[in-house]
Amino acid sequence: MSEDRRLMVLRAIVQDYVQTSEPVGSKALVERHHLGVSAATVRNDMALLEEEGLIHAPHTSAGRVPTDAGYRVFVDRLSAVKPLSQGERRAIAQFLEGAVDLDDVVDRTVRLLASLTRQVAVVQYPSLTRSTVRHIELVPIGTSHLMIVLIVNTGRVEQRVVDTGHDLTVAEGEALVSRMRTAINEVAAGVPFTAAATRLRRIVGEADQADRRAFESVVSALADALVEEREERVVLAGQANLARSGADFPRSIGPILEALEEHVVLLRLLGQLGDDPDLVSVRIGSENPVTGLQSTSLVSMGYGSGSERVASLGVLGPTRMDYPTAMASVRAVARYVSEILDDDRST
Amino acid sequence: MSEDRRLMVLRAIVQDYVQTSEPVGSKALVERHHLGVSAATVRNDMALLEEEGLIHAPHTSAGRVPTDAGYRVFVDRLSAVKPLSQGERRAIAQFLEGAVDLDDVVDRTVRLLASLTRQVAVVQYPSLTRSTVRHIELVPIGTSHLMIVLIVNTGRVEQRVVDTGHDLTVAEGEALVSRMRTAINEVAAGVPFTAAATRLRRIVGEADQADRRAFESVVSALADALVEEREERVVLAGQANLARSGADFPRSIGPILEALEEHVVLLRLLGQLGDDPDLVSVRIGSENPVTGLQSTSLVSMGYGSGSERVASLGVLGPTRMDYPTAMASVRAVARYVSEILDDDRST
DNA sequence: CCTTGGCACTCTCCCGTTGCGAGTGCCAAG
DNA sequence: CTTGGCACTCGCAACGGGAGAGTGCCAAGG
Numbered sequence: 001m002s003e004d005r006r007l008m009v010l011r012a013i014v015q016d017y018v019q020t021s022e023p024v025g026s027k028a029l030v031e032r033h034h035l036g037v038s039a040a041t042v043r044n045d046m047a048l049l050e051e052e053g054l055i056h057a058p059h060t061s062a063g064r065v066p067t068d069a070g071y072r073v074f075v076d077r078l079s080a081v082k083p084l085s086q087g088e089r090r091a092i093a094q095f096l097e098g099a100v101d102l103d104d105v106v107d108r109t110v111r112l113l114a115s116l117t118r119q120v121a122v123v124q125y126p127s128l129t130r131s132t133v134r135h136i137e138l139v140p141i142g143t144s145h146l147m148i149v150l151i152v153n154t155g156r157v158e159q160r161v162v163d164t165g166h167d168l169t170v171a172e173g174e175a176l177v178s179r180m181r182t183a184i185n186e187v188a189a190g191v192p193f194t195a196a197a198t199r200l201r202r203i204v205g206e207a208d209q210a211d212r213r214a215f216e217s218v219v220s221a222l223a224d225a226l227v228e229e230r231e232e233r234v235v236l237a238g239q240a241n242l243a244r245s246g247a248d249f250p251r252s253i254g255p256i257l258e259a260l261e262e263h264v265v266l267l268r269l270l271g272q273l274g275d276d277p278d279l280v281s282v283r284i285g286s287e288n289p290v291t292g293l294q295s296t297s298l299v300s301m302g303y304g305s306g307s308e309r310v311a312s313l314g315v316l317g318p319t320r321m322d323y324p325t326a327m328a329s330v331r332a333v334a335r336y337v338s339e340i341l342d343d344d345r346s347t
Numbered sequence: 348m349s350e351d352r353r354l355m356v357l358r359a360i361v362q363d364y365v366q367t368s369e370p371v372g373s374k375a376l377v378e379r380h381h382l383g384v385s386a387a388t389v390r391n392d393m394a395l396l397e398e399e400g401l402i403h404a405p406h407t408s409a410g411r412v413p414t415d416a417g418y419r420v421f422v423d424r425l426s427a428v429k430p431l432s433q434g435e436r437r438a439i440a441q442f443l444e445g446a447v448d449l450d451d452v453v454d455r456t457v458r459l460l461a462s463l464t465r466q467v468a469v470v471q472y473p474s475l476t477r478s479t480v481r482h483i484e485l486v487p488i489g490t491s492h493l494m495i496v497l498i499v500n501t502g503r504v505e506q507r508v509v510d511t512g513h514d515l516t517v518a519e520g521e522a523l524v525s526r527m528r529t530a531i532n533e534v535a536a537g538v539p540f541t542a543a544a545t546r547l548r549r550i551v552g553e554a555d556q557a558d559r560r561a562f563e564s565v566v567s568a569l570a571d572a573l574v575e576e577r578e579e580r581v582v583l584a585g586q587a588n589l590a591r592s593g594a595d596f597p598r599s600i601g602p603i604l605e606a607l608e609e610h611v612v613l614l615r616l617l618g619q620l621g622d623d624p625d626l627v628s629v630r631i632g633s634e635n636p637v638t639g640l641q642s643t644s645l646v647s648m649g650y651g652s653g654s655e656r657v658a659s660l661g662v663l664g665p666t667r668m669d670y671p672t673a674m675a676s677v678r679a680v681a682r683y684v685s686e687i688l689d690d691d692r693s694t
Numbered sequence: 695c696c697t698t699g700g701c702a703c704t705c706t707c708c709c710g711t712t713g714c715g716a717g718t719g720c721c722a723a724g
Numbered sequence: 725c726t727t728g729g730c731a732c733t734c735g736c737a738a739c740g741g742g743a744g745a746g747t748g749c750c751a752a753g754g
Contacts, residue, residue: 384697384698385697385698385699386698387697387698387699387700388696388698391696391697406704406705406706407704407705407706408703408704408706
């Protein structure tokens with residue numbers, strides 16, 4: 001019996017602390033939450049919770065604050081993901097509806113998440129390495145250069161300019177480009193990135209001797225673009241939320257902002273999701289390997305067109321965060337974005 | 348004679364205050380800068396400078412701090428734009444050299460500026476409205492949709508997907524697309540955005556009756572893309588620098604971060620440059636109309652391919668900022684970026 | 695008329711002290 | 725196992741005095 005109530009107390013502590021950002025004492029607890037017991041009883045429970053390492057008293061005579069482990073228990077066992085209100089769902093749909101292209105989708109998503117949760121929002125661009133080639137377009141520039149436009153099934157576009165090694169008339173150029181366009185799209189369109197690169201290399205050998213140089217430069221640029229990791233990008237919004245987040249938080253804001261500028265690190269973090277792709281992942285405080293983010297929590301989830309998740313998004317804030325709301329928002333937004341990416345409009 | 352020395356004193360005050368971030372007194376001044384006069388003389392000058400509103404004493408018995416007007420005089424009359432060292436120039440070139448496309452150029456630029464100046468860096472994307480159409484590419488998607496890829500002379504790419512209103516076989520589709528591609532590029536390629544939209548509308552009427560619907564949807568989507576303001580985008584980096592910037596600065600960091608998230612406002616700010624496009628513009632503290640940025644200064648400059656400036660970039664930091672260095676960095680980077688945009692590689 | 699040294703004065707900042715209040719741990723009784 | 729009571733512990737805010745930095749002003753000297 002006591003076990004149950006102890007967890008109730010833990011939940012109450014978390015809720016109060018999240019709301020007030022001040023250590024919560026036994027008296028305040030029994031007043032605000034109508035647990036059917038007295039302050040003294042709560043104190044006993046608190047002592048036990050402290051022994052278990054779930055809460056912690058900043059000083060001898062202050063209230064209690066949840067530890068990272070305490071939040072972990074709260075998230076895993078004590079909180080239901082609060083469903084969003086009808087209005088909120090509509091707002092999400094409406095806000096994302098107007099996006100015109102992938103950049104716009106990502107941009108709107110990250111701003112939406114930030115304003116919804118009042119935390120820092122993080123959205124990873126749909127990663128190319130898990131994507132397929134939709135189409136490759138070649139555009140002559142002058143007589144000796146060529147712009148390559150790579151269109152990805154997620155709607156993303158990459159471009160490169162290459163020197164063909166030839167110097168042709170307009171007519172010759174058009175013809176050559178047309179041959180290459182056909183050959184390249186024949187083997188690469190619809191093919192996953194990993195396979196596309198090797199397939200493309202094969203066609204260089206099959207090309208007419210005269211076209212060889214052009215094929216080579218185009219294919220090698222494409223291969224570059226396909227394997228390159230640079231496309232792993234994240235977008236942030238809502239950094240201002242860090243400043244008003246908490247009491248002592250503004251002081252530790254520097255390291256956090258610095259950590260957020262290390263996009264490579266962020267990407268690695270976002271990549272480490274739980275097993276179930278359809279579940280919201282929560283990483284709390286010290287569970288987090290990144291220096292500078294150890295006083296923050298990351299609530300994230302994969303998203304993507306179709307059933308496969310191609311990237312992640314989430315929010316980051318102080319460990320003292322409203323987890324149920326954050327989780328609900330992240331999940332809802334991830335789902336909507338996935339839907340939108342499925343739609344033809346922006347893919 | 349006294350006029351001159353007073354300005355020397357002002358310069359010394361600005362320099363010391365920028366370095367130490369503490370109010371500077373008469374004694375410290377004569378020690379650090381070998382002005383040939385005594386502390387008492389300096390005090391007299393200070394009293395005059397204060398009357399003129401160029402410096403200000405936080406309390407009766409503290410040192411002096413430059414006012415916004417004081418910084419203004421410093422920037423306009425007392426500081427030479429410090430030329431960068433050879434090493435710095437090389438570093439800039441090297442860092443920007445490796446960029447593969449426009450996104451990458453912008454991304455590297457903003458990070459470079461931030462690390463060079465240790466301030467917040469702001470880079471506006473080359474604006475479409477001052478740009479010209481390089482090429483328009485059409486890519487069939489399924490039997491009834493079409494992806495439009497608009498390639499801008501700055502290297503930027505915009506894409507849209509439209510419903511053609513037709514439902515054709517692959518062969519018919521290819522033929523139609525080919526007709527449209529030719530017709531569209533004939534009138535639009537190389538043309539400034541403003542003119543391109545009207546020209547495009549004209550060709551709808553001239554198209555074959557059967558193609559009319561397809562032309563209409565493509566052209567209207569293009570016209571949308573051409574006039575749309577959404578393309579006005581800014582990228583930020585180095586927000587973390589705000590946190591370690593100054594003593595009391597961390598407190599006011601919240602409003603600043605908030606202001607920085609209002610990209611629309613930032614864009615307007617960046618747009619208001621001085622008359623001479625080749626000059627670095629400095630807006631100091633309260634000269635700045637934006638709420639939340641009134642304790643900051645913006646050092647900015649236009650950049651762009653060719654001789655016309657298509658966008659701006661700059662850095663933003665506390666009014667107590669190392670202006671000569673910031674101005675030098677901004678100018679150097681703006682020039683390099685302009686050069687790169689001129690290069691074929693990424694345009 | 696400008697410069698300079700001297701001097702009294704005014705602040706802020708730092709530090710140690712004190713009192714208060716919130717919160718705890720423990721205990722004995724129900 | 726719960727509850728009320730009680731002594732105890734700290735953090736924190738308020739107060740006060742001392743030190744130091746810097747100023748303004750004045751009278752003397754170039």
